[in-house]
Amino acid sequence: MTDQSRPVLLGQNQYGKAENRVVRIVRDGRIHHIKDLSVSVALSGDMEEVHTSGSNATVLPTDTTKNTVFAFAKEHGIESAERFGIALARHFVTSQEPIERARIRIEEYAWERIEPNRGARSDGGAESNGAESNGTESNGADSTGADSEGADEAKHSFVRKGQETRIAQITFDGEDWEVLAGLKDLTVLNSTDSEFWGYVKDKYTTLQEAYDRILATEVSALWRYNWTGGEDGQPDWERSYGEARKHLLEAFAETYSLSLQQTLYQMGSRVIDHRAEIDEVRLSLPNKHHFLVDLTPFGLKNDNEVYYAADRPYGLIEGTVLRAGAQQRIPVDMTNL
Numbered sequence: 001m002t003d004q005s006r007p008v009l010l011g012q013n014q015y016g017k018a019e020n021r022v023v024r025i026v027r028d029g030r031i032h033h034i035k036d037l038s039v040s041v042a043l044s045g046d047m048e049e050v051h052t053s054g055s056n057a058t059v060l061p062t063d064t065t066k067n068t069v070f071a072f073a074k075e076h077g078i079e080s081a082e083r084f085g086i087a088l089a090r091h092f093v094t095s096q097e098p099i100e101r102a103r104i105r106i107e108e109y110a111w112e113r114i115e116p117n118r119g120a121r122s123d124g125g126a127e128s129n130g131a132e133s134n135g136t137e138s139n140g141a142d143s144t145g146a147d148s149e150g151a152d153e154a155k156h157s158f159v160r161k162g163q164e165t166r167i168a169q170i171t172f173d174g175e176d177w178e179v180l181a182g183l184k185d186l187t188v189l190n191s192t193d194s195e196f197w198g199y200v201k202d203k204y205t206t207l208q209e210a211y212d213r214i215l216a217t218e219v220s221a222l223w224r225y226n227w228t229g230g231e232d233g234q235p236d237w238e239r240s241y242g243e244a245r246k247h248l249l250e251a252f253a254e255t256y257s258l259s260l261q262q263t264l265y266q267m268g269s270r271v272i273d274h275r276a277e278i279d280e281v282r283l284s285l286p287n288k289h290h291f292l293v294d295l296t297p298f299g300l301k302n303d304n305e306v307y308y309a310a311d312r313p314y315g316l317i318e319g320t321v322l323r324a325g326a327q328q329r330i331p332v333d334m335t336n337l
């Protein structure tokens with residue numbers, strides 16, 4: 001039926017909270033499993049009135065849809081994106097009379113484990129294959145995989161799949177060479193063994209001290225080789241890259257961190273200690289904050305399981321680690337290299 005006095009009609013419409021960044025950690029003793037999702041909720045149904053008359057009587061707030069995502073992460077766990085999305089969609093459609101359709105769109109970010117350094121590998125491997133020699137192993141990072149070997153070994157360090165970019169910058173002035181190499185967008189996360197407390201408190205400080213927090217960062221690293229010329233005696237660039245990357249990851253994973261600054265220093269010094277061809281390491285480490293979600297309003301206890309992954313603002317921790325006697329030459333602002 002068309003109403004001639006109202007020549008305007010409401011067409012398709014939907015609403016909900018988009019991009020809920022939910023991180024769920026399952027702790028199986030010292031072996032942790034991670035699920036990292038961005039969940040977007042879009043609901044539609046009998047929503048004519050809210051648009052045309054301003055009555056909110058049929059509107060479940062988008063804020064509630066956000067809370068539901070986090071509460072479901074605790075109550076139902078995240079076995080797979082599909083199962084999680086099915087549970088959410090069913091909930092919205094069956095619990096709210098006006099809602100006729102729910103679309104749950106999920107992006108999942110995959111993580112691989114940073115395998116603990118068992119000290120078995122020597123530096124003299126047969127093949128220099130750079131990034132492949134970093135000692136990581138895909139395990140699908142699912143929350144159900146029952147890792148049987150090394151059950152008492154800590155497994156709470158992860159590197160996000162397929163993100164990083166390798167960098168090299170070569171400068172020659174007719175006499176001297178300078179070779180910088182490094183990487184950016186290497187995202188890593190420890191789901192425990194990180195604390196932050198004992199800091200300065202002034203009248204603007206609200207941060208609560210943390211004794212068991214997630215530590216996550218997107219590593220930008222640049223290192224300088226001490227090779228300055230000649231075709232002879234060039235380092236094995238491929239191998240050196242792979243080893244430096246491996247040391248950065250292992251130092252991140254193995255450091256019991258009291259601050260990201262302390263982790264930064266450990267990462268840089270591990271490279272300097274193990275790689276004689278490198279004299280200087282510059283690191284830029286954004287602190288990718290993960291906030292525990294307060295689930296008490298829903299009668300749920302959050303025992304370090306469900307986190308909100310915030311993207312901004314973020315702490316930015318930067319610094320150079322040098323071999324004693326070496327000069328500091330890597331530009332302070334190296335991030336747009």
Ligand SMILES: O=c1[nH]c(=O)c2[nH]c(=O)[nH]c2[nH]1
Nearest residue numbers: 196207258259260261287315
């Ligand atoms: O590792 C950290 N270092 C800081 O300097 C800092 N500041 C802050 O608010 N959180 C953290 N975490």
